[in-house]
Amino acid sequence: MTRNETVKKCLFPVGGLGTRFLPATKELPKEMLPLLDRPIISYGVDEAVSSGCTSIIFVTGRNKTSIEDYFDSSGELEQTLLERGNSALYELIKEIPEKAQFMSVRQPRPLGLGHAVLCGECLCSDSFFGIILPDDVMVSEEEPVLSQLIHVHEKHGGSVIALERVGDEDVSRYGIALVSEEIEEGVFRILDLVEKPARENAPSNLAIMGRYVLSPRIFDYLKVSGKGAGNEYQLTDALKMMIKKETLWGYAYKGQRLDCGTLQGWLDATVRLALSRNELRVVVEKALSQDTLKT
Numbered sequence: 072m073t074r075n076e077t078v079k080k081c082l083f084p085v086g087g088l089g090t091r092f093l094p095a096t097k098e099l100p101k102e103m104l105p106l107l108d109r110p111i112i113s114y115g116v117d118e119a120v121s122s123g124c125t126s127i128i129f130v131t132g133r134n135k136t137s138i139e140d141y142f143d144s145s146g147e148l149e150q151t152l153l154e155r156g157n158s159a160l161y162e163l164i165k166e167i168p169e170k171a172q173f174m175s176v177r178q179p180r181p182l183g184l185g186h187a188v189l190c191g192e193c194l195c196s197d198s199f200f201g202i203i204l205p206d207d208v209m210v211s212e213e214e215p216v217l218s219q220l221i222h223v224h225e226k227h228g229g230s231v232i233a234l235e236r237v238g239d240e241d242v243s244r245y246g247i248a249l250v251s252e253e254i255e256e257g258v259f260r261i262l263d264l265v266e267k268p269a270r271e272n273a274p275s276n277l278a279i280m281g282r283y284v285l286s287p288r289i290f291d292y293l294k295v296s297g298k299g300a301g302n303e304y305q306l307t308d309a310l311k312m313m314i315k316k317e318t319l320w321g322y323a324y325k326g327q328r329l330d331c332g333t334l335q336g337w338l339d340a341t342v343r344l345a346l347s348r349n350e351l352r353v354v355v356e357k358a359l360s361q362d363t364l365k366t
């Protein structure tokens with residue numbers, strides 16, 4: 072895989088309230104819920120790092136300090152693991168903060184994804200940067216999904232958003248793109264974006280998913296786009312403004328998405344990932360063969 076030399080920073084908006092997981096997320100950030108033996112956010116961070124990003128920027132909010140702590144070094148724990156002779160776990164823990172340079176900026180109030188991205192301006196204003204929404208865990212056998220988008224940016228210039236074909240019954244759950252002809256496999260010019268359209272009004276079945284490579288000019292559009300759907304600052308509204316002035320590409324990424332933003336999606340992701348690991352597959356199979364708990 073060629074190493075990306077152009078997009079070195081990746082922004083993680085993690086300032087949301089995670090209401091769909093309450094009460095679990097009353098004190099624990101949604102991004103720190105475990106997906107097997109790692110927090111959800113670590114999958115996105117690994118994707119960014121293996122895509123060539125060296126700086127990870129978290130836009131955090133209230134009750135999110137455990138995200139920063141997870142990616143910080145933990146001297147006492149490391150020392151204890153060493154003293155107990157557990158070198159495998161020691162190496163595992165020690166390498167977490169070494170993966171990248173971790174920075175964070177605070178979103179004072181959860182005013183929407185667009186607002187969260189704008190809060191990252193002070194750390195991302197000098198070059199094209201990636202955005203990963205960590206709820207969408209991307210599994211790809213070959214190239215990481217963010218890296219696929221970076222390659223589209225390197226080849227064609229401009230900003231790039233990830234697209235996925237969804238069923239007619241699902242278009243009303245996503246931002247949907249009106250696109251040009253496919254200019255090469257999976258690459259489309261975005262002509263318009265419609266947030267959560269009714270099935271009969273959807274311009275295509277291509278939905279925006281949580282991976283972006285954006286020009287820092289997005290911040291100019293975010294400053295003037297105002298509040299949109301749900302009375303929140305929407306990133307999609309700023310992207311719509313951007314299309315009028317500069318090129319925005321959509322890329323139908325290769326890979327599988329595990330939507331960990333809902334309890335059902337998180338459970339599905341947990342079971343599917345467990346089934347892919349031999350030592351956990353037997354646990355799932357055994358549980359399914361037993362009687363349902365009487366609760």
Ligand code: UTP
Binds near residue numbers: 088089
């Ligand atoms: P979601 O729409 O999933 O919202 O945000 P949420 O608050 O995380 O979860 P629910 O809907 O209440 O259950 C998509 C992404 O945007 C971030 C979230 O942290 C998530 O990564 N976000 C959202 C912010 O950083 N700030 C916001 O104000 C809103």
